[in-house]
Amino acid sequence: MVRACHPEPVVAVTALITALAAASGRSPGGCLLVACAVFTGQLSVGWSNDRVDARRDRAAGRQDKPLVSGAVGAGTVAAAAVGALALCVPLSVANGVSAGAAHLAGVAAAWGYNLGVKRTVLSWLPYAVGFGLLPAFVTLGLPGRPWPPGWSVAAGALLGVGAHVTNVLPDIDADLAAGVRGLPQRLGRRRSRALAPVPLFAACAVLVFGPPGPAGVAGWAALAVTGALAVVTAVPAGAGSSSRLPFLATLVTAATAVALLVLHGGSLVRRP
Ligand SMILES: CC(C)=CCC/C(C)=C/CC/C(C)=C/COP(=O)(O)OP(=O)(O)O
Numbered sequence: 001m002v003r004a005c006h007p008e009p010v011v012a013v014t015a016l017i018t019a020l021a022a023a024s025g026r027s028p029g030g031c032l033l034v035a036c037a038v039f040t041g042q043l044s045v046g047w048s049n050d051r052v053d054a055r056r057d058r059a060a061g062r063q064d065k066p067l068v069s070g071a072v073g074a075g076t077v078a079a080a081a082v083g084a085l086a087l088c089v090p091l092s093v094a095n096g097v098s099a100g101a102a103h104l105a106g107v108a109a110a111w112g113y114n115l116g117v118k119r120t121v122l123s124w125l126p127y128a129v130g131f132g133l134l135p136a137f138v139t140l141g142l143p144g145r146p147w148p149p150g151w152s153v154a155a156g157a158l159l160g161v162g163a164h165v166t167n168v169l170p171d172i173d174a175d176l177a178a179g180v181r182g183l184p185q186r187l188g189r190r191r192s193r194a195l196a197p198v199p200l201f202a203a204c205a206v207l208v209f210g211p212p213g214p215a216g217v218a219g220w221a222a223l224a225v226t227g228a229l230a231v232v233t234a235v236p237a238g239a240g241s242s243s244r245l246p247f248l249a250t251l252v253t254a255a256t257a258v259a260l261l262v263l264h265g266g267s268l269v270r271r272p
Pocket residue numbers: 006009013041045046049050053103106107109110111113118126127130131134167168171
């Protein structure tokens with residue numbers, strides 16, 4: 001069951017949003033509520049993804065999938081997905097109705113991805129919506145229910161699009177064989193690999209220049225490093241198609257964007 005929920009994104013997204021909530025000034029109890037809502041939402045997204053994909057994954061011989069290897073039953077995964085979603089609804093709304101609505105809209109977008117959008121040219125959109133709404137989930141749960149600043153929404157959406165392309169990269173050939181043709185699969189491995197760091201670098205730029213105050217040395221350093229990494233991945237001659245360097249460079253860029261987002265968490269609300 002752990003493998004079927006996509007544990008890496010579940011843990012990463014829960015940790016990111018909880019850290020953002022803490023940086024924005026949410027109380028420890030509020031942070032716990034945020035963590036529980038995001039955790040159950042991501043569990044439901046991960047389990048439903050494996051359940052919906054089970055037939056295609058079996059046809060593609062994906063033995064890394066517990067539903068294909070037989071480690072877990074389809075009914076159990078489906079029940080877990082629905083159960084996690086049923087817990088996510090009240091946990092989200094407990095953060096406030098508007099905050100809860102923002103989070104649940106993101107979870108609904110992710111279910112939309114699982115249920116079919118992932119096979120269309122708009123495969124990036126649920127990621128942009130889900131991640132773009134996360135700052136709103138955090139700020140609308142704060143006293144006074146402030147809207148998040150535009151830069152945080154833009155950075156979240158760009159981070160989401162970058163996460164999508166990065167996540168799909170290693171599976172492009174298997175996906176194409178299984179008839180899954182989202183945007184990265186349509187672009188192909190070479191162009192997707194070059195494209196992956198672009199939205200992530202753009203997220204870094206938005207996070208350096210968007211919040212109030214000067215960019216600072218750390219901001220310029222982050223831009224210099226991620227800009228250089230984006231160039232490295234964009235030059236195909238620089239690394240053979242089997243090289244892991246572009247993928248690793250993209251992960252470093254994503255980690256930098258996440259760190260910048262949490263670093264600017266205190267700027268999510270205007271303080272007197
Ligand atoms: C609220 C919020 C932050 C939402 C996140 C948005 C979103 C669309 C998440 C999808 C996560 C997921 C299970 C991807 C698996 O993709 P896959 O089926 O392409 O990969 P796989 O073959 O490895 O299962």
